[in-house]
Amino acid sequence: MMMSYREENVAIQGKYQLQGTLEIPIGEGPFDAVLVIAGSGSGDRDGNFKAGKLFPNIYKNVANYISSLGFITLRVDKRGCGESSGNFLETGLFDLVDDILSSIEYLKNHPLVEKVILLGHSEGATLIAAANARCPVDGLVFLSGGAESLPDALVRQRELAKNEIVNMKGFKGIITRLLKVDEKVEKQAKKLNDKIMASNKDVIKYQFQKINAKWFREHYQYDVFEDLKKVECPSLAINGDKDIQITPDKAHDLSSYVKGPACTHVIENMDHLLKEVDKEAPILSAAKAYKENQDKPMHPVLELRLKEWLEMYYPNEVIGGSHEVE
Structure with missing residues (x-):
């Protein structure tokens, strides 16, 4: 009841x-x-x-x-x-x-x-x-x-995203593979992580977006x-x-x-x-x-x-x- x-x-x-x-x-x-x-x-x-x-x-x-x-x-x-x-x-x-x-x-x-x-x-x-x-x-x-942890979850999510990109069908799949989008996903993630960890600011800008760097740093640590x-x-x-x-x-x-x-x-x-x-x-x-x-x-x-x-x-x-x- x-x-x-x-x-x-x-x-x-x-x-x-x-x-x-x-x-x-x-x-x-x-x-x-x-x-x-x-x-x-x-x-x-x-x-x-x-x-x-x-x-x-x-x-x-x-x-x-x-x-x-x-x-x-x-x-x-x-x-x-x-x-x-x-x-x-x-x-x-x-x-x-x-x-x-x-x-x-x-x-x-x-x-x-x-x-x-x-x-x-x-x-x-x-x-x-x-x-x-x-x-x-x-x-x-x-x-x-x-x-x-959050870092472990993010790694898993990126792996899923890359696998989906690699296995895309049709013309869209051909283009994404030619452009090596899956490789770019990991490079962009590393670039962002490096910038976050090198910063001591609460908020940073990355590709014209504001990122809560403090939140990411504290999760990583x-x-x-x-x-x-x-x-x-x-x-x-x-x-x-x-x-x-x-x-x-x-x-x-x-x-x-x-x-x-x-x-x-x-x-x-x-x-x-x-x-x-x-x-x-x-x-x-x-x-x-x-x-x-x-x-x-x-x-x-x-x-x-x-x-x-x-x-x-x-x-x-x-x-x-x-x-x-x-």
């Missing part, structure tokens, strides 16, 4: 004021709380990208479902995104971690919150490992991430595996086998790093945005595939796995009711 809950807008005070949505089950409490941490990019707290016309509502769907199970949930706009203040382009990896710590403090000081669980998607899976190492929490959920070794709380890692942005089986590697009890799953026919799909999209047309599937609900097996794990480590009395928004 599902529990009813109410929503309220809240402000989180860190270096900058961040705006978020808090969902609170109807009842006396106290409740365990799940802080939802977004992946990379300038999307809002719901997981939507207005500039890219992509509205999959990833984090809203996750939060709504978890709140219906009797948990408080909090999702927050990142610095310079949505309604939060700050400059997104100047925000580094550890700035994002600092903001997570501010949200953890907010939840720990909330009179209805008992335990705090971090749920990170994509880059968020890396961020929750870093946050937990600095402020240990009561549980970690890694979605579309697991034991994989950060060792997520060292922080995973500090995890003593229960953890859950879930990837989809149709995820082209990460290595799906890396979810299973989590248990070899963390000290606490770990559950891992690779869900059949789930993509990076936690949707149910019947085929893996080519990486060169991933954005198109995401838009085609954006209205789909959260994968039903993901719901089941989340429910099983939460019931195992954070049991509560879930009552029926309707969703109330205030």
